[in-house]
Amino acid sequence: MxxxxxxxxxxxxxxxxxxxxxxxxxxxxxxxxxxxxxxxALILGLVLLFSVINPPITHTIWSEYRRLGKVERDWVSLEQIAPVMARSVVAAEDANFCLHWGFDVNAIRAAIGEGLGRGASTLSQQVVKNVFLWQGRSWIRKALETAITPLVELTWSKRRIVEVYLNVAEMDEGVFGVAAAAEGYFGVTPDKLSAQQAARIAAVLPNPRERSASDPSPRLRKRAAAIMDGAATIAADGRADCFE
Structure with missing residues (x-):
């Protein structure tokens, strides 16, 4: 039916x-x-592009420009920077830079064991944060940083990573890169920086708004002296070979 x-x-x-x-x-x-x-695809394209082309702007530079109304920045090649300046930032931020491929496992374990909020990020991770991402602490940013860092290590040379870092890191309030920092702090070009001057610039990281390389506190002087020793050590034991 x-x-x-x-x-x-x-x-x-x-x-x-x-x-x-x-x-x-x-x-x-x-x-x-x-x-x-x-x-x-966009991230991969930018990583490949910036391996040969200098990043024209970063989120941090743009944010500081909006906040301050101006920023100081001059891009210079690594050949125009005193070698001791490169050694100083590596000694200060990532002494094993030449020995790892983006992540320093021993530093991460030490930071976790000591309960530190800082100290485990490599120079490569800081370049990724400065160039492709934003400042601040969040799991999203950290996850993106962790994903992009191996791409940068795979496609950029160690020299390129150091060069970009030295040109995009904030080294005084609204002052980005070692060329502007060398002129602002000491009135010299980056190729004329002395070991002490380079160590003091490296010592203001990662708090350039609260520290001064030209008017260092006793604590910053002590840190700069340790960085000078560290820069000499990595030059002597070969840990600077990958970027020199």
Whole structure:
């Protein structure tokens, strides 16, 4: 016996209603997947581009410009920077820079064991944060930093990582890069920096707004002296070879 026409129509409408949420979820999943692939392609493209082209701006530089109304910045190649300046920032921030591929496992373990909030980030991670991401502490930023760092290590030379770091790091309030810092603090070009001057610039990191290389506190003088010793040590034991 044939089913009533009304019941058949009701069942058809019910199936249609069930299919609509499924189609919406499939559409959202498809577009989210495309957006993720596009973001990954953009990041990879920027990493490759900045391996040979100097980053024109960073989120931090832009933020400081908006806050202060101006920033100081002059890009210089690594050849135009005193070698002791490169050794000083490596000694201060990542003494094992030449020995790892983006992450210093021993430093991470030490930081966790001592409950430190800082001290485990390598120079490579700091370059990723400064060039591609933003300042501040968040799990999202840290996850992105962890994902991008191996790409940078894979496609950039160690010299390139040091060069970019020395040109994008904030070294005084609104002052980015060693060229502007050398001029602002000591009135010299970066290739003329002495070991002491280089160590004092490295010593203001990572709090350049609260420290001064030209008017150092006793604590900063002590840190700068330790950095001078560290720079000499990594030059002597070969831990500076990968960027010199």
């Amino acid at each position: 044939a089913k009533p026409a009304g019941k058949t129509k009701t069942k058809g409408k019910s199936r249609t209603r069930r299919k609509q949420p499924l189609r919406l979820r499939a559409w959202l999943a498809r577009w989210l997947g495309r957006a993720l692939l596009a973001a990954l």
